[in-house]
Amino acid sequence: xxxxxxxxxxxxxxxxxxxxxxxxxxxxxxxxxxxxxxxxxxxxxxxxxxxxxxxxxxxxxxxxxxxxxxxxxxxxxxxxxxxxxxxxxxxxxxxxxxxxxxxxxxxxxxxxxxxxxxxxxxxxxxxxxxxxxxxxxxxxxxxxxxxxxxxxxxxxxxxxxxxxxxxxxxxxxxxxxxxxxxxxxxxxxxxxxxxxxxxxxxxxxxxxxxxxxxxxxxxxxxxxxxxxxxxxxxxxxxxxxxxxxxxxxxxxxxxxxx
Numbered sequence: 187x188x189x190x191x192x193x194x195x196x197x198x199x200x201x202x203x204x205x206x207x208x209x210x211x212x213x214x215x216x217x218x219x220x221x222x223x224x225x226x227x228x229x230x231x232x233x234x235x236x237x238x239x240x241x242x243x244x245x246x247x248x249x250x251x252x253x254x255x256x257x258x259x260x261x262x263x264x265x266x267x268x269x270x271x272x273x274x275x276x277x278x279x280x281x282x283x284x285x286x287x288x289x290x291x292x293x294x295x296x297x298x299x300x301x302x303x304x305x306x307x308x309x310x311x312x313x314x315x316x317x318x319x320x321x322x323x324x325x326x327x328x329x330x331x332x333x334x335x336x337x338x339x340x341x342x343x344x345x346x347x348x349x350x351x352x353x354x355x356x357x358x359x360x361x362x363x364x365x366x367x368x369x370x371x372x373x374x375x376x377x378x379x380x381x382x383x384x385x386x387x388x389x390x391x392x393x394x395x396x397x398x399x400x401x402x403x404x405x406x407x408x409x410x411x412x413x414x415x416x417x418x419x420x421x422x423x424x425x426x427x428x429x430x431x432x433x434x435x436x437x438x439x440x441x442x443x444x
Contacts, residue, residue, distance in 0.1 A: 196226070198221075198226075202221075203220060204218075207263070216263055218258050218261070223291075230254075234251060235249060235276070236275070237274065237275045237277065238263050245265040270313055309379075309382055313333050314335070315333050315336055321334070324362075329379030330383070348434070349435060351431070352428040352435070359422040360419035367400055390425050
């Protein structure tokens with residue numbers, strides 16, 4: 187169904203735009219490869235920007251004008267702590283005459299990755315948010331997210347520590363498994379986050395056949411879902427050797443008394 191556009195602004199061809207958001211050395215970086223403006227009838231002096239945003243956090247990057255584009259690489263997005271779930275919009279804004287300050291063309295809700303990057307995107311998505319005194323929290327927004335307290339000191343060291351991986355990740359996987367079981371009927375899209383998690387569980391030896399027995403609309407199956415999720419978490423914990431890793435990382439009690 188066609189939509190009416192009373193603003194007169196042009197929708198840019200998303201397939202011609204190539205942007206990438208990545209994390210390198212604890213910094214979130216933006217790469218602008220292509221903006222898809224070639225051959226369009228737009229004023230040469232119009233300003234071109236790429237805006238990165240996630241919830242209420244925004245950061246704008248200037249990329250020159252239509253006639254003198256300046257695709258930029260390695261642009262630091264200092265407003266963001268992690269690269270996950272950042273969306274992008276490209277705007278062309280008039281700079282002269284009647285079009286001054288007006289949005290002439292736009293492409294919004296762009297994924298911050300190229301096609302190749304999306305295929306290899308990690309399943310474990312981290313996001314730093316305000317959590318009061320909680321260290322972490324499980325949430326779902328187009329897939330499971332491991333939310334980390336934004337006030338956590340030395341975020342990278344904590345998240346990559348043996349203690350965090352051994353104590354938090356198995357519980358995170360358990361909650362993901364519950365989410366998978368309750369949404370299994372929506373896994374028709376092979377490129378969806380849900381399908382990717384199902385594939386991951388299969389790759390580590392989780393018994394997926396049990397999912398065929400679940401009726402997510404029947405409360406009597408809740409215990410079965412919980413049991414299956416716990417077994418999935420146990421399979422993951424065995425794979426990453428959680429207990430031995432933690433025992434190795436924590437000194438013996440006698441070491442504290444020396």
